[in-house]
Amino acid sequence: MDLHISHTTRYAYDTPVSYALQRLHLRPQSNIMQTVLDWTVTVDGGVIELTCEDHHGNVIDLVNTDRGATELTVTASGTVRTHDRAGVMGKVYGAAPLWHFMQDTALTKPSKDIRALARPLKSATDTLGACHALSAQILAAVPYLIGQTYTNTTADQALTGGAGVCQDHAHIMIAVARYAGFPARYVSGYLKLDDRIDQDASHAWAEVHLPTLGWVGFDVSNGISPDERYARLAIGCDASDAAPVKGMRLGDGDESLIVTLQVQQ
Amino acid sequence: MNTKPDHFDEMRMGDDQVRPPYANYKSWFDGQDPGRLAKKSKEAEAFFRRTGITFNVYGQMAAEERLIPFDLVPRIISGREWTKLSRGIEQRVRAINAFLHDIYNRQEILRAGRIPIDLIARNEAFLPQMMGFSPPGGVYTHIVGTDIVRTGEDDFFVLEDNARTPSGVSYMLENRETMLQMFPELFSRIKVRPVSDYPKNLRRSLAASAPKSCGGKPVIAVLTPGIYNSAYYEHSFLADQMGAELVEGHDLRVVDGHIAMRTTRGYKQIDVLYRRVDDEFLDPLTFNPKSMLGVPGIMDVYRAGNITIANAPGTGVADDKAIYSYMPDIIEFYTGEKAILKNVETFRCGEQDSLKYVLDNLAELVVKEVHGSGGYGMLVGPAASKKELADFADKLRARPSNYIAQPTLSLSTVPIMVKKGLAPRHVDLRPYVLVSPDGVDITPGGLTRVALTEGSLVVNSSQGGGTKDTWVLED
């Protein structure tokens, strides 16, 4: 399936910027699940200082906001041809070894509730089935609800709060899988919705490494493994590794952020 | 002079005989007027204070500046002894660089099962952001300060491999400078190998490690946390001696994909950054977001191949005290040779049997924090009170893997000047090693730290230690 994607992130600053950097994870790469047919990243109100690979093999851009700018617009757009592999990325590895995806991160620390969720998976013989069951269980415990969680919400907080978005679902899935002894990671990307083109935010899901299949994706929010409607942007140990845009800015003043996203066939 | 028989004294053999490296010096010393030497000692202190060769003590009143006491009796090493030492150090430093490259890339040593994965995976000094990347020239530790102690004629042990940002080299240089000014006649009488080339060699070594993309003469800068840092004097001294700019984080920005410093004429690109800021604070965009000392984005510039950071981030994974205990294996794995310098026997308290042994023998052992430095958080068993031992045992039980223990070594002694003449005190040695794609360069000598209190084994300057000039003889 050819997905046409246009993803715009606009920052508005209430005081002119003296110095601000943004690290972008906005360049999908070709792999066995997708072929990038064309892709561009453009910046208005700043410049791309450099483009390089991070330690997960993601391609990042470092953006410097123009001095005195009050607005920065980053647009990533292009076409990605996806291949339906039932969410199985397989035994494909980068520079980071599997044990790296076994380490807790600040956002995915195992709490008591998370450890409890891990019990069935720990002892399962059908690990794939157990992961799907876990995914369903997480969605039941944490229904999809916007506005209840933030960028820095941890897996445990989302689980306790009983509501969250795709990032929180992925974090809980990752935390549980790791505690059960399986390497797990965060995937950021796009999902084509069947009922509309315009979306408010990019998507995210989890991947768990199973001994037989290798990396397998689980989109907890939608209760499925990724199919050809999904395009991958970046991977990481949690959202902080793979967030589409992460930045820092010198000085005071508020900023507001508007994301517009269109994904269509 | 009363040397305890259980210590190796580097000047004396028995009561009357002087060891050969010291023979010439001792005969000079015996001809000196003690009053004149005492006066020289005062002069040296005044010189250090006027020049501002001070360090700031953590935990004391803000920005209090102190002098490190300087003892004017040199510590003397023969050329033959030095040859062996330097071969051992070079071997070790090469192995450390090979280890770091491996750990951040293919991890063969972990696949081979020679080191437990957890030691790396759970190591705070391991930086995932360094994975899948080779620094310019393949060098990780451009500057190393290997801490060495001696216990006998042929017994040298490595105590610590300081592979992050070893400090103290300015004292090595200033101590020699002071000795040259005070006792010029000594240096015409005894041929001592010079240390004064260090800044030039440092500059050359850093320049040789510049990124490939750097055309022409590389621009080098020294990154300091600022004037209130304990080693600020050294930072400014080295920058000055190398003819490099001394910069702070807020002088730097990302410009045209490089790191650049703000000059009176605009931003100017830097090719090699000799940073004296710890990993955690180096890049708020990548590591501690609250850091005010670092350079946001520098890790991306680094991975893009546009700057050399010396030492590379993440080198701490090679010098913590738990890894230390594996150094003989590491050396063998990467060089195919046995380690030339010995390791001190080390008990990893994280291991059940070791912990038991350590708790049972606490009074005889030295216990250190795995990530500690500067003598803080350390227990010297033989010098500790019953209560101190008991308190420390609690700490050990609470977080065993945070500690290692070693037998108390009977460190060698070297004479210092006291009111009554010469008296032996325990010493260690930190030679300074430069690594570049062109090779390894070890300055003959180094910093000798001396425990000024009689019988004390703690040489750290923050804990009442002093320093000495260290001579390597031309022989």
Place this chain on the structure above:
Amino acid sequence: MLGKTAGGLFWMFRFLERAENTARLVEAGFRIALTRSTDASTEWESVATTAGVATRYHEKHDTFNATDVIDYLLRDKDNMSSVYSVTKSARDNARLVRTALTSEVWTAVNDSWMTIQDLLKRPVKETELPRVLDSIRQQSAIVRGALHGTMLRNDIYDFARIGTFIERADNTARIIDVKYYTLLPSSSFVGSSLDNVQWETILRSVSAHRAFRWLDEDEMTAAGVARFLILDRRLPRSLVFSMATTVENLNYLADEYGERHACHDHAELMLKKLKERDIASIFDEGLHEFITNFIQDNYALGQMIERDYKFYG
């Protein structure tokens, strides 16, 4: 050169100059208090005002008396402009820019800090005051000597000089500002011209009471004193001398860097305003307005230099 280094040099030398000026103000105040039977409290208040610290002083003390004012100006750590504080600031800045200084200049500044720290360890007794003030001025002369004797005449030197003379111009202008009414022609009718205490205070504050007698003819008139302090190019603390030196060093910078900035035009204009005037026309314009404008222009010049040479981010 790093922008920060330029800023560090500029401020290091401003602070050194300020230490010396403050010592001189105290000396003048002390001298007047000793020899004249004027209202001492008013005199000390004007000393504090000239030093720009009267308001902060008042937060701490109720009255302006010799002991308190002298202590506040020399030793008080809460007073950012006390001799103690500015010597420390000068030395901190020297540490910051150490790689730009010769070892002679660094050692002089470091020595000076150690000496002054020692001198001001305890409250200064009246009997000790002349010796202490003398030492402070001497320290500053040693640093200046090291600067002149050992530093290359390059941008480093230029920033050091610019800092010195912007501070000095500010100091002289403040002295005139606080006492301007005593220099107005109308007030010269009060008392005998030769015996004007206020004029002497002013002249002493810029170490020019002897020079004035030597240089400025034989009549000490309000206009004469004002002309001397503002327009006499022979007096190294006059406004015109300070401005001419600042312009000179700014122009060296422009030559070396091959680039002129806003600060150059602004400084040239300030100098032109001084050169084109005579004292009569200044009095016609209003001495107070003239000095107020000068202080503002001088402040603005400092800001421009800071921006043009990128002292801060």
